Amino acid sequence: MGKISEFNQHDYEVIARDYADLKEAARKRCADQTELDLVQKAFDFANEAHKGVRRRSGEPYILHPIAVAKIVVSNIGLGYKSIIAALLHDVVEDTEYTVDDLRNLFGDKVATIVEGLTKIKTVLDNEDKARQKSMQAENFKRILLTLNDDVRVVLIKLADRLHNCRTIEFMPEHKRDKILSETMFVFIPLAHRLGLYSVKSEMEDIWLRYKEPDAFNQISEQINKNIIDKDKKINEFIGPIDEALKEAGFTFEIKKRIKTPYSIWHKMKTKGISFDQIYDLYAVRIVFDPKDNGETERDQCFRIFSVITNLYRYKADRVRDWVNHPKNTGYEALHCTLMSHSGIWVEVQIRSRRMNEIAEKGIAAHWAYKKDGFTSDGENEVGKWINKVKEILMNPDVNALDLLDMIHNDLIKSDIMVFTPKGEQKSIEKGATVLDFAYAIHSEIGNRAIAAKVNLKLVPLSYVLKTGDQVEIITAENENPKREWLQFVKTSRARKTILDYMKSQRQSSVALGKKLLEEQLKAIGRRLTDKVINSLMDDFEIFDSKPEEMYFKIGSGLISLEGLSEKLKKYNGINKESYFVISNSDVNHKYILASCCTPILGESVVGFKASDGTITVHRRTCSTANNLAAKFGDKIVTVKWVADANSENSYLARVSLKGTDRIGMINDITRLTSKDLTINIRRFNLGTEDGIFEGFIDLYVHDIKDLDKLIERLKKIPGIDSVMRSDL
Numbered sequence: 001m002g003k004i005s006e007f008n009q010h011d012y013e014v015i016a017r018d019y020a021d022l023k024e025a026a027r028k029r030c031a032d033q034t035e036l037d038l039v040q041k042a043f044d045f046a047n048e049a050h051k052g053v054r055r056r057s058g059e060p061y062i063l064h065p066i067a068v069a070k071i072v073v074s075n076i077g078l079g080y081k082s083i084i085a086a087l088l089h090d091v092v093e094d095t096e097y098t099v100d101d102l103r104n105l106f107g108d109k110v111a112t113i114v115e116g117l118t119k120i121k122t123v124l125d126n127e128d129k130a131r132q133k134s135m136q137a138e139n140f141k142r143i144l145l146t147l148n149d150d151v152r153v154v155l156i157k158l159a160d161r162l163h164n165c166r167t168i169e170f171m172p173e174h175k176r177d178k179i180l181s182e183t184m185f186v187f188i189p190l191a192h193r194l195g196l197y198s199v200k201s202e203m204e205d206i207w208l209r210y211k212e213p214d215a216f217n218q219i220s221e222q223i224n225k226n227i228i229d230k231d232k233k234i235n236e237f238i239g240p241i242d243e244a245l246k247e248a249g250f251t252f253e254i255k256k257r258i259k260t261p262y263s264i265w266h267k268m269k270t271k272g273i274s275f276d277q278i279y280d281l282y283a284v285r286i287v288f289d290p291k292d293n294g295e296t297e298r299d300q301c302f303r304i305f306s307v308i309t310n311l312y313r314y315k316a317d318r319v320r321d322w323v324n325h326p327k328n329t330g331y332e333a334l335h336c337t338l339m340s341h342s343g344i345w346v347e348v349q350i351r352s353r354r355m356n357e358i359a360e361k362g363i364a365a366h367w368a369y370k371k372d373g374f375t376s377d378g379e380n381e382v383g384k385w386i387n388k389v390k391e392i393l394m395n396p397d398v399n400a401l402d403l404l405d406m407i408h409n410d411l412i413k414s415d416i417m418v419f420t421p422k423g424e425q426k427s428i429e430k431g432a433t434v435l436d437f438a439y440a441i442h443s444e445i446g447n448r449a450i451a452a453k454v455n456l457k458l459v460p461l462s463y464v465l466k467t468g469d470q471v472e473i474i475t476a477e478n479e480n481p482k483r484e485w486l487q488f489v490k491t492s493r494a495r496k497t498i499l500d501y502m503k504s505q506r507q508s509s510v511a512l513g514k515k516l517l518e519e520q521l522k523a524i525g526r527r528l529t530d531k532v533i534n535s536l537m538d539d540f541e542i543f544d545s546k547p548e549e550m551y552f553k554i555g556s557g558l559i560s561l562e563g564l565s566e567k568l569k570k571y572n573g574i575n576k577e578s579y580f581v582i583s584n585s586d587v588n589h590k591y592i593l594a595s596c597c598t599p600i601l602g603e604s605v606v607g608f609k610a611s612d613g614t615i616t617v618h619r620r621t622c623s624t625a626n627n628l629a630a631k632f633g634d635k636i637v638t639v640k641w642v643a644d645a646n647s648e649n650s651y652l653a654r655v656s657l658k659g660t661d662r663i664g665m666i667n668d669i670t671r672l673t674s675k676d677l678t679i680n681i682r683r684f685n686l687g688t689e690d691g692i693f694e695g696f697i698d699l700y701v702h703d704i705k706d707l708d709k710l711i712e713r714l715k716k717i718p719g720i721d722s723v724m725r726s727d728l
Helices: 009-027 031-049 063-074 082-089 097-105 108-117 125-132 135-148 152-166 172-191 195-212 215-248 261-271 297-309 353-361 380-393 400-412 434-441 444-445 483-487 492-504 506-523 528-541 549-555 564-569 623-631 666-678 702-716
Strands: 251-258 282-289 336-338 345-352 368-370 374-375 414-418 425-429 451-456 455-459 471-475 591-593 605-609 615-619 651-660 680-690 692-701 720-726
Touching: 009 031, 009 063, 009 082, 031 097, 031 528, 063 082, 063 152, 063 374, 082 108, 082 152, 082 434, 097 108, 097 368, 097 605, 108 152, 135 297, 152 172, 152 195, 172 623, 195 215, 195 261, 215 261, 215 282, 215 345, 282 297, 282 353, 282 380, 297 336, 336 692, 345 353, 414 591, 434 444, 434 451, 434 692, 444 451, 444 492, 451 702, 471 549, 483 549, 492 506, 492 591, 506 549, 549 623, 605 623, 615 623, 651 702, 666 680, 666 692, 666 702, 692 702
Parallel strands: 282 345, 591 615
Antiparallel strands: 251 282, 336 345, 368 374, 414 425, 451 455, 451 471, 605 615, 651 692, 651 720, 680 692
16 A cells, blocks of 8 residues: 555646556457446546555556556457456555455456455464565465466466566665566566566566666667667668568568567576677568468468578578477467678568467467456467466465475476377477476376386486487386485476375475484584574575474485585684675674675675574575575565775686687686786686687686676687676
């Protein structure tokens, strides 16, 4: 609930203007005046309910539901009931009105959607505050549970999250970190899986703007400069295509697109390349109206491909056929990358009008209204995924945090195609093993599996499948799931089935886990004390359970005790170089630098407070930090570096390099690093094969400026193709 204050004339003018825009957009989605009148009725009701209430930004609160409704209709393409629900989505939570009030005024379906959108409010017992449950995970579980009733709840929730991201500048820093991390961990992958490209892309760019503002601004400037420099060349590239397709008798439109700042940043980071090395910066989209001449849409896509590749040379390894094999988001298109006559690579996307609607609107284009609700045709990939989520949710024992991890991993995966012994084609997650495949066929086949034949060769259950593999599972009647299977299975279904079996053996797993932990502690000269237990439970992210849960996960193989000594060192003051480098309002806290991302003085960081008061500091873009913030936003602490010019602290970093080998290359690298920049090298690991070298350097720097300077200087050494910071 926002603050209360009287509205002025300007407020009323802004409300009227924004609603007029929404009404115009809604007019295109409403079947008749009756539906449009109901939208007006919902606006009037919500406007009165939120009257006098303002958001943190100071603007009238009603502008938020109006904006969410605009996203629902314009970005997602939903109809009048979704528009009404979006306008009303905060009424039950923030005012005295109830779901029954909305049911009486707007019908059962709208009331059910709003009820699904209403957040969980749970008051925890004071004694449980030290180890409270993750309300974020519980909220997300509640969101997913609504898939059983109506997928529109999830779609409107995504619209709500997008608008909260748009106005995130008005949030305090710790709240901003929580929202952005939740968005990256859950909502961006969810938007991707549901095919909502525009929603996903905008949230990604907002995430980058606040997590890495310097990178966002620099890339945005380079994009704008490139548009000015190359827009004419792109138009010259399009001209011959336009003429050739008209001559071939196609009815079509051609659109220009440029990669988003986030997609460019992500590619630069993962590939270790510069902005200038992004050769598919531009894309041209051909959207055609299919001819009614007996040809399939697929055939017409390839005929267009034939026309344009007669004009320009194409990059063979960049052809992507998502017409025959749609993405798991349901996306269909034929992609190729062509070399223009002016010497720039341009990606061309070929889509029918139907394919384009799916690409633009995602799930809303896949699903149709039947009996006043969304139902799936059961065949498309999105429908299959939602059915799989429902299957997971049907288990009443599923822990919200485990569910969050399972869904996150499922959202970001991609699929490969494999075959049964009889030649039947099956889709399975990339990186899956033959054991995952066994469980995908039937849980009992997985439970009884002992080995497999892949392409007629005997392989172990841990064998990782590749596209095109033909798989035969070998079983034995007396076989049962093994704890070690959890170390290599990839799919949520296999993991869940194995865990269900392990839970039936829970007491033995708890006893085994405690025994293993005690043995490992004894080996490093430690004992199982309350302090050790609390420290490890924080480290293993077990915030809402008793020690038995940790023992069970150790005994079941879900938690590895590898590196136990290092985990405990940080809780006992051994990691001294990381102390007193970060300031906070409470100077009595102990600070440690996270080993997963090794923050360096001067870069943007975020802290997480453990139950013993220790604050672990991560880089803001660290995936582990995003994971933690998505689940435990209440543990986020705003931290700042202490800029001490006299400090002799140094920070360990790894720089990965790749390039063309030559005589003197190593000397040039070490001379620049050690002599010119006086940076101390800890480890140097470079290997050469067929004239290409690749490897890394571990070194100590004083601050992030030192590291950035080193990377820029290394890039200028002749023969070096890519330089990037990487995890240790």
